[in-house]
Amino acid sequence: MLRGRWIAMLGLCLVVAGIFAWLGQWQLGRAVQVDPTPEGATEIVRPIADVVQPGEYLTDSLVGQRVEVTGTYLPQDFLVVSSRYNDGVEGYWVTGQLRVDGTASPTSVAVAVGWAPTLEKAQAAAKKLEAEPATAAPVTVTGRLIADEGPVTPPRGSDPQTMTRMSPAALLGQWHDVDGLDVYRQYVASESASGGLADIHSSPPRQGSGVNWLNIFYAIEWAVFAGFAFYLWYRLAKDAWEKEVEEIEDARAEAAGAPSGPGGDAESGG
Structure with a gap:
């Protein structure tokens, strides 16, 4: 993990995680209405x-x-x-x-x-x-x-x-x-029909809580993605380390099982 390649990879993961964190913060900013619509405001007739x-x-x-x-x-x-x-x-x-x-x-x-x-x-x-x-x-x-x-x-x-x-x-x-x-x-x-038609029944919209839970879930997802960027770096580095260890062990095993010299087969040949 201290090799230059993996330090550079860690830096890239930090950039990606920073972008994800910014996106999560942006979603949180949209999730909470700091200036919610006052109750009954939709019932005040306004010019379109x-x-x-x-x-x-x-x-x-x-x-x-x-x-x-x-x-x-x-x-x-x-x-x-x-x-x-x-x-x-x-x-x-x-x-x-x-x-x-x-x-x-x-x-x-x-x-x-x-x-x-x-x-x-x-x-x-x-x-x-x-x-x-x-x-x-x-x-x-x-x-x-x-x-x-x-x-x-x-x-x-x-x-x-x-x-x-x-x-x-x-x-x-x-x-x-x-x-x-x-x-x-x-x-x-x-609200008022014409031409012999019936009036259209239209109920007032329900007032929200001022919190958009969908945006909060999106913010949580971005946080998970940021954490996954670091896990991906760790997993790739660990896989590379395990591969090197396996290659070293295979090389040792191969060296231990190799013939000692030209006369190593003398007894079996006699």
């Missing part, structure tokens, strides 16, 4: 622009935040999303593209307008919203800001345009007038 910007991801503390946004619905973009539960009952959402007012460039946010128990009622409500003159007028929507659920492929044998997840990314693929459009990654679940 004060919470998140188009294209940005939403932090965990802001998921479910009540926001308001003013804009105009595009009549041709009322789409139906299936597998939506309202108070435990499965049904459908009618969603719309709300073109936000007061932005420097065209910006839209997906809005869950309301809930229907059957596909037929959801489709009828969507057509009703498309035909209503009031739909094209500016409206202020208040609701919860919820993260994208992620698009999934439609069930086998169904319409290719079928959506079973509330995903602005998937909705964007069917929206009109999207050239140069900025889009929020999140969607707003409206």
Whole structure:
């Protein structure tokens, strides 16, 4: 272990372990919220622009935040999303593209307008919203800001345009007038339905403890990796030592069993 090769290897292990220790400290820093969201903060209605910007991801503390946004619905973009539960009952959402007012460039946010128990009622409500003159007028929507659920492929044998997840990314693929459009990654679940739909039931998000245990487990893993770096150095050095000892013992055994000289076989040959 005092040879130059193994001292250099130890130095490399120290560097690797230092990196792992830094990563563990970084994870611990993320695990504890030094400024947690006050209880009930998500229930205060805030302008959407004060919470998140188009294209940005939403932090965990802001998921479910009540926001308001003013804009105009595009009549041709009322789409139906299936597998939506309202108070435990499965049904459908009618969603719309709300073109936000007061932005420097065209910006839209997906809005869950309301809930229907059957596909037929959801489709009828969507057509009703498309035909209503009031739909094209500016409206202020208040609701919860919820993260994208992620698009999934439609069930086998169904319409290719079928959506079973509330995903602005998937909705964007069917929206009109999207050239140069900025889009929020999140969607707003409206508190007040329109078009004859039922209000969407959306409970307040549960308040966390201020400690992210997943990050703590990651920090422990990095500490284990740092310790393994030293164990690996020890194990390699020990294996090299054991190999040298074995070679020395084999050489001694071979020397002990070798003939003493040219006449060593005289008796057996006589």
